[in-house]
Amino acid sequence: MWSLSLLACIPSLKPGDTGDTGDTRTPDLEDPGPELPGHDDCLPPGERMTDEVCLAVVEEDGRPAGTSYDRSGVDAPDPDVRIDDPDLAWLTAEVERCTCVCCHRTSYGGPGAYFWDLDFGPVWLDSASGWSLEVFSGLRESENQQLPSEDLARVQEIVGAELDRRDEARRAR
Ligand code: HEC
Numbered sequence: 001m002w003s004l005s006l007l008a009c010i011p012s013l014k015p016g017d018t019g020d021t022g023d024t025r026t027p028d029l030e031d032p033g034p035e036l037p038g039h040d041d042c043l044p045p046g047e048r049m050t051d052e053v054c055l056a057v058v059e060e061d062g063r064p065a066g067t068s069y070d071r072s073g074v075d076a077p078d079p080d081v082r083i084d085d086p087d088l089a090w091l092t093a094e095v096e097r098c099t100c101v102c103c104h105r106t107s108y109g110g111p112g113a114y115f116w117d118l119d120f121g122p123v124w125l126d127s128a129s130g131w132s133l134e135v136f137s138g139l140r141e142s143e144n145q146q147l148p149s150e151d152l153a154r155v156q157e158i159v160g161a162e163l164d165r166r167d168e169a170r171r172a173r
Helices: 051-061 086-096 130-137 152-171
Strands: none
Touching: 086 152, 130 152
16 A cells, blocks of 8 residues: 655664764755655545645656546436436545546646546546546456456446446437
């Protein structure tokens, strides 16, 4: 499990080394800054990646910001019952505790927001194509684009319901 270690900046002492060598120079090391989480890292449930960490992740990635748009291909339901769906709130929180959120949010300038964007409203699922949702939920295999959730079955259920909704809306046209 990754944890943000601010202690990384403090030079460590070896056992038996008091640090008192009479040398008062500060070590000539470049400050590595706070340790950044890896692509697939997540904080424990209930926590969320901070703005500071995400902005640093996006800066390090260096790719240009993406712009999201509606990729669902169908109209949203009216009224949109998904907005207050506790399952959607749960899924959003699952994303927000993982590094994924950093690159998939336009407000962070995330380069992946072009494919799905947590800032897209009112329901961010609409910013993802069916293909991307399948990849995201592991219904379609990928290298490292599957949400590292401990309850993948629930992720797939929520995504499956959205894919069904789109299919039905397409058929009803
Ligand atoms: C460092 C930035 C970054 C992080 C972190 C990141 N992504 Fe992405 N993601 C991108 C970019 C950029 C794309 C656009 C395609 C590409 O260049 O790979 C993308 C595309 C995707 C897609 C669309 C794939 C498709 O073929 O339609 C999915 C799904 C996805 N990411 C899931 C995730 C998940 C899940 C995580 C967390 C485990 C994650 N991403 C973390 C930048 C990121």
